[in-house]
Amino acid sequence: MPDSMARIAAYHFGWEDAEGEPARADGGKVLRPALTLLCAEAVGGTAQAALPAAVAVELVHNFSLLHDDVMDGDLTRRHRPTAWNVFGAGAAILAGDALLARALELLAGPGEGVAVLSRAVLELVEGQSSDMSFERRSDVGLAECVQMADRKTGALIGASCGLGALVGGGSAERAARLTAFGHRLGLAFQLVDDLLGIWGDPATTGKAAHSDLRSRKKSLPVVAALTSGTAAGGELAALYHQDRPLGDAERVRAAELVEAAGGREWARARAAELVDEALAELDASRPVGAAADHLRDLAGLVTTRDH
Template identity: 65%
Template sequence: MTAIDSATEPAAGPDATARTAPEILTDARDLVEPALREAATGLPDPMHRIAGYHFGWCDAEGRPASGDGGKALRPALVLLAAEAVGGTARAALPAAVAVELVHNFSLLHDDVMDGDTTRRHRPTAWSVFGPSPAVLAGDALLTLAFEVLASDGGPRAAEAGRMLGAAVQALVGGQAADLSFERRNDVGLDECTAMACGKTGALLGCCTALGALLGGAERARVDALLDFGADMGLAFQIADDLLGIWGDPAATGKPVHSDLRSRKKSLPVVAALTSGTDAGERLGALLAGEGPMTDATAARAADLVEAAGGRAWCEARAAELLNRSSAALDAAALREAPRRELTALARLAAHRDG
């Protein structure tokens, strides 16, 4: 019997009490991790070791460890969406594992492309094993995601595979746009928002849509939950971009002002650069410089982003997205307890501190 077959169902009846966001994530992690570990046993040995290190299951030498494996937000969205439309977590568990594999494929590749040396409070996989092995490990996770999803064999498995494939294409397109922005000084706010929708919003939208699909929902409800997840995903990216400038390193696991040090064209930065303010112009001149930023320069850049309204724009847009995502949940006619829990996760995504 596989971990998926033996999975227990969290209570989600009509009268079930809604859990807090931390409880939802803990329950999802407890349900998904055994199935995720089992799926990873199918990886080739070198890739299994790198993936195990990245997930926090082992140290660099392959010895068992208990590192931070992430929040399990995406699997939680899959499981909750399935329950919200009247299905079960068990029916959606392969999809929950698949989206977590896709997410971590993207993280392995992102760390290489961005040159980040820290993730989840430990050295990144590429900085330990080398860039090429880390890229190959990411490729292996991506392939495994589709194997897990196809292995379900249900009547909607093919449609689920197409849905996940489309999300990965959008994610890759968003990442490509993000990379191209590094070489440009004329990035517009609309195209930066579109990049974030692809890079982050597409996969979160896919999570809730996959859960609804495998929970047995009809197309209109699947589409409503796709809209919810996509809006939540953009709010999540806004929060991530704010943390990339002002986040506490103890919570984020990354240095303060990390995105500014790399001159990343994140949403608050682009909002500031396109604000037409004096602070925005001074920020543009500062970011156009060459060479590594000092602590003082990065702090000055953060002050200019705020003075130009970049932070305020992000906070207002996140609030708008939360309101819009709530309307999408209303349109989906969901069970009450999982609906409240989806709302709790959306609020957590938009207002998290790490």
């Protein structure tokens, strides 16, 4: 990558500090490339053959994070200032674009890799666009919120698994099953992410307490509460429909209202259901070797993680 973009990317990944000196900051969970490598092995291929695809999906994920932080105005990620907060919004957006270009370059050549990843990026962008439009609306339905999350998170995790199966030499049918496994796992992942965005421990998540409530983000538990038809949901709507960020006391109250209206329990239960559905798709793909057990372990971690 060009030096200017490489510096921002290296900071974002936690390899360097803001001055370009070596650092050992948190680089994220690298869930998506792990799934790519394991799905390649699950169909009888090798992790080595899947490495370019694994790197590509991680670059795409971080392209989306760099842009997402700018659009949401998030000041911290992984326990330190976000890239745009250090280098400026324009520079962070360009660094994200560079990561996307590099990802597609890694998959260039014969095969379906570029097409699979490009479709996932289009879904991701559409999901992010919907997420932003929800900020200006007071009538967001639960079904469209689920569809947004499925595009924003499920599409890339699904593609991570499908790409692994394809480069591992799996059949189209097995790749489709593993894509479905990843898609359901991705939506479960987003549900848990949304729960952590309200109730996660800042010391563990690296984000401020009630971070999603500060900007009145219409995450899945929030929309479930807003559409619950309960008194708590009505009070939450009155808070959320103000034209300003919520104060500290208001964020605490909003979290209480989301829980009272059933949003927290709905998200927990739906995430567990999605993991069960994902595991059924995994079994249908006839995974082989130790990779099958590792994929099941990763699926279990989705609903029990704390960051």
